[in-house]
Amino acid sequence: MSSDSTTGGSRVRQLIARVGFPHLLATTLALVAATILLGVAAKATGSGLACEANWPQCDAGPYNLFPANLPSFYEWFHRFVAMFAGFAIIGSAVAAWRNPGVDARVATLVVLGMVLTPIQVVLGRETVLQYEMTILSLHFWTAVLIFVLFVVATVLVWRSALTRRHVTGALVLGTAALPLHVALSPLVLTDITDYSPSVQMAQYGVTLALLAAVIVAVMVGRWRLEDDRLVGLLVGAAGLALVVVFLGRRAVMTLNPALDYLYLLLSAILFVTFVVGIRLTRGASSRTPKAGSR
Structure with a gap:
């Protein structure tokens, strides 16, 4: 068990050494910003209730995984990029936590961002199922808070x-x-x-x-x-x-x-x-x- 843990930690450090943690963090920040802007596009085009108000599915293709029209595409693409942003947030948090060379303040910031991510996902789901202004605002400001956390972490790095x-x-x-x-x-x-x-x-x-x-x-x-x-x-x-x-x-x-x-x-x-x-x-x-x- 201890050997597996050590090997896993070594693999994480090797991955960070190849990619570079500062670059991983900067990429995550870019994905978070892109997710926010695509969310704005979905709201501005009235696509928040597209995909026939399904979540996380959409309204076409096998198992309704793909968009059926342009409004649905806006909503689907927002979710698609948000998925990769979520993976990047989790990856950054795990990398920061497992790498002793990362500043503790940076690790705290990205882990907090990871903790906020599932909350943001739930709020995103509720914007589709309810589409109320209070939920939309909470969804937006939570995204901005995650963005700010990663900006601060990136500047520190x-x-x-x-x-x-x-x-x-x-x-x-x-x-x-x-x-x-x-x-x-x-x-x-x-x-x-x-x-x-x-x-x-x-x-x-x-x-x-x-x-x-x-x-x-x-x-x-x-x-x-x-x-x-x-x-x-x-x-x-x-x-x-x-x-x-x-x-x-x-x-x-x-x-x-x-x-x-x-x-x-x-x-x-x-x-x-x-x-x-x-x-x-x-x-x-x-x-x-x-x-x-x-």
């Missing part, structure tokens, strides 16, 4: 390769993403026909980019910047970005004028914060990593 320039680059990405986030929202696209599935996918893609940007800026800023006030500005920007993303989602769903105005105001403040952050980080002093730091 790549820590030694990240510098002050990556802080500036992340802020540039946030500065570019934020106006697109607003421009692609129903607040600007007042004609509902313009708010097409492709536009919605683009907006949520920008949302994920915005979240990733502020996470990278804060984490790398804390490691590489000497100015604590500048780091505090980055932390404030991250908090503000979370509120903007939440309000953007609520504004889309409720079309509440009060939320619309607050969303626009906070987006403008966040944009200015990004611009100031870019200017300050470009001339900021870099902190030399301590010997042996990871």
